[in-house]
């Protein structure tokens with residue numbers, strides 16, 4: 719039987735950090751679905767049609783250079799509002815989620831659209847300022863030349879667009895557990911997430 723953990727939330731809220739660590743802790747596979755949209759965004763920036771780019775996406779595209787850049791994130795968010803782009807990426811995500819063994823997927827619509835049957839749904843948040851500061855530090859540490867203002871703008875603009883779109887908008891599933899990491903260390907956030915998964919899976923002590 720497959721066991722799925724769905725993690726959604728706004729930009730740089732800590733979804734990937736929690737998702738990766740949960741997967742390592744429980745021995746599950748992990749998929750950062752934002753990378754699919756970032757890969758489409760990068761192709762659009764290079765001149766491709768967004769729908770054709772999404773339909774033609776292959777695994778190597780997820781390893782392309784520069785997918786973490788704020789410009790690519792913006793292009794991803796614009797492409798992600800197009801229903802045909804989203805539709806082209808559904809089968810891959812569902813197949814990943816439902817193979818035998820456990821899976822953790824993070825994104826914007828995992829608990830609402832991709833895996834509405836997921837056993838555990840987390841909606842990870844933090845204030846925009848906290849998220850932007852964390853992403854700024856991460857981008858600078860990985861050699862990107864960005865300003866704090868630019869990163870805060872990116873975070874706010876994407877959250878607004880991702881929440882307002884008609885197609886699979888960013889929003890918590892009704893049965894999602896909310897986790898605000900604004901005042902939590904990474905270790906504390908992870909401990910809270912592990913406890914939620916253990917409770918839902920019945921594997922906890």
Ligand SMILES: Nc1ncnc2c1ncn2[C@@H]1O[C@H](COP(=O)(O)OP(=O)(O)O)[C@@H](O)[C@H]1O
Pocket residue numbers: 727728729730731732733734735736824852853855856899902903904905907
């Ligand atoms: N609770 C936390 N406290 C401090 N930094 C965090 C916390 N959670 C995540 N981070 C850092 O914030 C940045 C964004 O986290 P990430 O997991 O990539 O977010 P998302 O996947 O939601 O975009 C990363 O540099 C990560 O190390």
Ligand SMILES: Nc1ccn([C@@H]2O[C@H](COP(=O)(O)OP(=O)(O)O)[C@@H](O)[C@H]2O)c(=O)n1
Pocket residue numbers: 728729730731751752753755756791794795796798824825826827828876877880
């Ligand atoms: N499941 C998903 C994942 C990402 N996305 C889009 O892709 C963009 C980049 O996602 P991401 O998860 O890599 O962004 P961060 O939270 O890491 O900044 C988002 O702003 C969304 O527009 C989406 O629409 N649905």
